[in-house]
Amino acid sequence: MRVERHAHRLREPPKTHGGRGYTLKDPRFKKPDGSIAQFDVNLANPPYSLKWKPSTNDPRALGGVAPQSSADWAFVQHMIASMGANKGRAGVVLPHGVPSSAVARKQPTGG
Structure with a gap:
């Protein structure tokens, strides 16, 4: 909860970058080559259990693509x-x- 409280206190202080949009579909912060921009500190409070349309060739999909029913892991x-x-x-x-x-x-089903 400390992270959430801290994230809500940060409105637009100096040296921060904020943005609105659909991060999974069209990330706002990119490098000139089109890859994801990287930062020293990232804070996020993404929407919970958002349904989304995953892309199988997304370079951010470390360890596999997050399920379509919930984008939590994609965030x-x-x-x-x-x-x-x-x-x-x-x-x-x-x-x-x-x-x-x-x-x-990930647990196998059956008995």
Whole structure:
């Protein structure tokens, strides 16, 4: 909750970059070559359980493409891709069920 409170306190202080739009479909901050821009600190409070249309060739899809039914992991993958190589850090606010639902999807079914 500290990250969420901090993110809400940051409106547009100096030396921050903010933007609105559809981050997964059209990231706002890119390098001149079209790749994702990287930052030392990233804070995000993405919409929960957003349904989305995944792309199978997205370079941000580390470890596989997030499921269409929930973009929560796609936002985490975006934040990882946006972290600077040397000092990059990220804080992402997600509902408590996201990690456990990902584990449940990977567990084999049957008895």
